[in-house]
Amino acid sequence: MTDHLLEIQGLSVQFGGVTALSGVDLLVRPQSVHGLIGPNGAGKTTLLNCITRLVRPTAGSIRLAGADLLAAPPHAIAGMGIARTFQNFGLIGELSVLENVMAGMHARHPGGLLEEMLLLGRRNRHERQARARALESLAFTGLSDVADRLVASLPYGMRKAVELARAIAIDPRLLLLDEPTAGLNEAEMERLRRTLRELQRSTDVTILLITHHVEFLLGIADAVTVLDLGRRIAFGDPSLVKTDPQVVAAYIGTEA
Numbered sequence: 001m002t003d004h005l006l007e008i009q010g011l012s013v014q015f016g017g018v019t020a021l022s023g024v025d026l027l028v029r030p031q032s033v034h035g036l037i038g039p040n041g042a043g044k045t046t047l048l049n050c051i052t053r054l055v056r057p058t059a060g061s062i063r064l065a066g067a068d069l070l071a072a073p074p075h076a077i078a079g080m081g082i083a084r085t086f087q088n089f090g091l092i093g094e095l096s097v098l099e100n101v102m103a104g105m106h107a108r109h110p111g112g113l114l115e116e117m118l119l120l121g122r123r124n125r126h127e128r129q130a131r132a133r134a135l136e137s138l139a140f141t142g143l144s145d146v147a148d149r150l151v152a153s154l155p156y157g158m159r160k161a162v163e164l165a166r167a168i169a170i171d172p173r174l175l176l177l178d179e180p181t182a183g184l185n186e187a188e189m190e191r192l193r194r195t196l197r198e199l200q201r202s203t204d205v206t207i208l209l210i211t212h213h214v215e216f217l218l219g220i221a222d223a224v225t226v227l228d229l230g231r232r233i234a235f236g237d238p239s240l241v242k243t244d245p246q247v248v249a250a251y252i253g254t255e256a
């Protein structure tokens with residue numbers, strides 16, 4: 001048995017001549033908030049992309065609760081309980097907030113297209129369940145009032161909240177957040193902090209979070225892993241962001 005929900009070992013990614021990740025290890029304890037930090041180009045998003053199978057590593061292993069993620073097909077990732085938000089949004093602007101959240105849930109409700117067409121009753125039941133769950137997720141993130149608004153018509157901070165609502169609607173066991181604090185004002189950041197705390201309190205979710213915002217990180221993370229130029233340069237207590245000279249040198253000045 002392992003003490004870690006997520007175990008990454010020796011992860012390497014090469015894009016042509018660019019080494020995005022080089023032998024990176026990352027260990028995330030269950031039900032913790034783990035910060036993944038480092039300057040621009042350090043390889044943070046690439047690491048999330050490996051977990052969600054958007055990028056195929058050239059070497060290394062990724063295990064979720066002991067299961068080999070790299071052996072699973074990319075479309076199975078959501079079904080394994082992994083959800084994510086994107087740095088630059090993965091939303092569909094022409095759909096409503098509710099539709100966006102429901103669209104993110106289909107992967108968690110398996111059933112082939114043909115089967116769904118033949119079994120309309122079952123599909124309707126799935127739709128009803130998905131809708132109820134999506135509405136719950138919108139209520140949780142304070143978005144009930146804008147459920148029918150088009151995503152494209154919402155201000156930036158609210159679109160970030162929709163991304164989060166869509167990710168948590170699948171009841172993830174591992175939630176990957178790529179710069180959820182970028183571009184948020186203080187009030188929005190405080191709201192995000194409270195939402196994530198409440199999510200932790202009410203579920204057994206584990207969160208892996210990229211952020212450039214030092215104070216937010218210190219206020220929420222249980223542990224951090226620091227990347228620089230594709231290598232892990234430190235890991236441990238979040239306070240090392242302020243105390244480890246190598247981390248300070250790499251990290252300070254990158255705050256968004």
Ligand SMILES: Nc1ncnc2c1ncn2[C@@H]1O[C@H](COP(=O)(O)OP(=O)(O)OP(=O)(O)O)[C@@H](O)[C@H]1O
Nearest residue numbers: 015018019020038039040041042043044045046047
């Ligand atoms: N699809 C790709 N093709 C080629 N190079 C890529 C690709 N994705 C990332 N890279 C390169 O890999 C390196 C790591 O990028 P990555 O986006 O993972 O860094 P990051 O730490 O998330 O940075 P940021 O804080 O700016 O988002 C960079 O040099 C980047 O240019």
